[in-house]
Amino acid sequence: MAAFESNKQNTKTGVMRAVRSILKDARHYQILYLSTFLVYGIFELSWEIPLLQIALVVGCAVSTQMIWTAITKGKWNSWKSAVITALGLCLILKSTSLWTLAIAAVVAISSKFILRIKKKHLFNPANFGIIFAIVIFQDAWISPGQWGSDALFLFVLSVMGGIILFKIGRLETSLVFLGSLFLMEYFRTVVYQGWEMDVLFHKFSSGTLLLFAFFMITDPMTIPNSRKSRVIWSLILAGATFVLTNYIQIYTAPIWILFFMTPITVLLDKVFPSVKFEWYQSKTSRTLSGVDRVNEAKPVIN
Numbered sequence: 357m358a359a360f361e362s363n364k365q366n367t368k369t370g371v372m373r374a375v376r377s378i379l380k381d382a383r384h385y386q387i388l389y390l391s392t393f394l395v396y397g398i399f400e401l402s403w404e405i406p407l408l409q410i411a412l413v414v415g416c417a418v419s420t421q422m423i424w425t426a427i428t429k430g431k432w433n434s435w436k437s438a439v440i441t442a443l444g445l446c447l448i449l450k451s452t453s454l455w456t457l458a459i460a461a462v463v464a465i466s467s468k469f470i471l472r473i474k475k476k477h478l479f480n481p482a483n484f485g486i487i488f489a490i491v492i493f494q495d496a497w498i499s500p501g502q503w504g505s506d507a508l509f510l511f512v513l514s515v516m517g518g519i520i521l522f523k524i525g526r527l528e529t530s531l532v533f534l535g536s537l538f539l540m541e542y543f544r545t546v547v548y549q550g551w552e553m554d555v556l557f558h559k560f561s562s563g564t565l566l567l568f569a570f571f572m573i574t575d576p577m578t579i580p581n582s583r584k585s586r587v588i589w590s591l592i593l594a595g596a597t598f599v600l601t602n603y604i605q606i607y608t609a610p611i612w613i614l615f616f617m618t619p620i621t622v623l624l625d626k627v628f629p630s631v632k633f634e635w636y637q638s639k640t641s642r643t644l645s646g647v648d649r650v651n652e653a654k655p656v657i658n
Contacts, residue, residue: 383436384436386440386571387440389571390440390444390571391443393443393447394446405446408454410446412454413442413446413457414439414442416458416462417439417461417462417465418442420462420465421435424468424469437468440482441464441465441481444567444571445457445460445461445464445486447567448611449486449489449496451495451497453493456493456495459489460485460488460496463485464482464484464485465481468577474625475632476577476578477577478618478621478622479615479618480575480578483572483615487612487615498564498608498611528586529573529586529587529589529590530570532590532594533593533594534569536591537594537598538560540594540598541556541559541602568610572610573590573614580625580628581628581629581630582628582629583630585627585628585630588624589620589621592617593614593617596609596613597610597613
């Protein structure tokens with residue numbers, strides 16, 4: 357009887373430990389978030405994305421991650437980061453060629469290991485893969501109007517995105533970007549042009565914008581390290597997005613701007629030095645200045 361109770365307690369302890377491990381890693385939330393986007397697009401918006409295409413992109417991304425992990429002797433569970441990148445590619449990048457999508461996945465993951473400064477990769481991998489495919493190949497594009505404007509779905513995704521960013525401590529990046537962009541659009545659309553608020557809200561009822569704000573510009577491995585830098589960085593990104601969208605009519609502007617924001621990220625990290633984000637850390641404390649201090653952090657390449 358005592359042995360049975362001991363085994364029962366050990367099983368319960370093991371389950372609780374596994375649950376805590378799952379909840380602790382913010383990448384699990386990101387995978388759920390992006391998967392929800394993808395499932396909604398396929399079943400509710402009738403996207404024509406074959407399962408073979410999804411499997412190919414995810415497979416190429418994870419395989420490439422594992423090869424580079426073996427070469428660099430990194431953490432094997434970094435495959436989660438590759439899945440996140442692959443899901444981002446499936447959601448944003450469109451192409452008539454499976455080869456293009458596969459190459460984009462390989463290039464996206466490889467960019468993390470090749471293009472680095474001070475052990476930090478320069479580009480958001482999904483963003484780099486998308487820009488690479490569009491520039492190099494003739495059959496790749498972005499479709500910003502594919503999402504529709506279901507208010508309930510967009511609200512749920514916003515809440516989920518907020519939870520993820522709160523988990524990794526990067527919520528201010530999205531809030532500053534969306535808030536400043538909203539104010540600029542408000543003064544142009546409502547105050548200057550005299551349109552109703554419905555027109556303004558319609559501009560922000562885009563799944564592409566939410567995906568960009570809560571996923572792409574909040575990658576903790578590629579955005580500035582310090583909170584002050586991230587606020588400045590988000591303001592610049594919002595201002596550039598506002599100008600290019602309204603005055604040059606580039607409706608995929610945020611994707612392109614993010615790519616060219618890399619030099620600004622490097623500069624801000626140098627001007628406002630701070631501790632680099634790590635997925636694995638045993639203890640995190642915040643000072644009053646908002647600088648994250650990571651104790652006993654285990655370095656990892658993601």
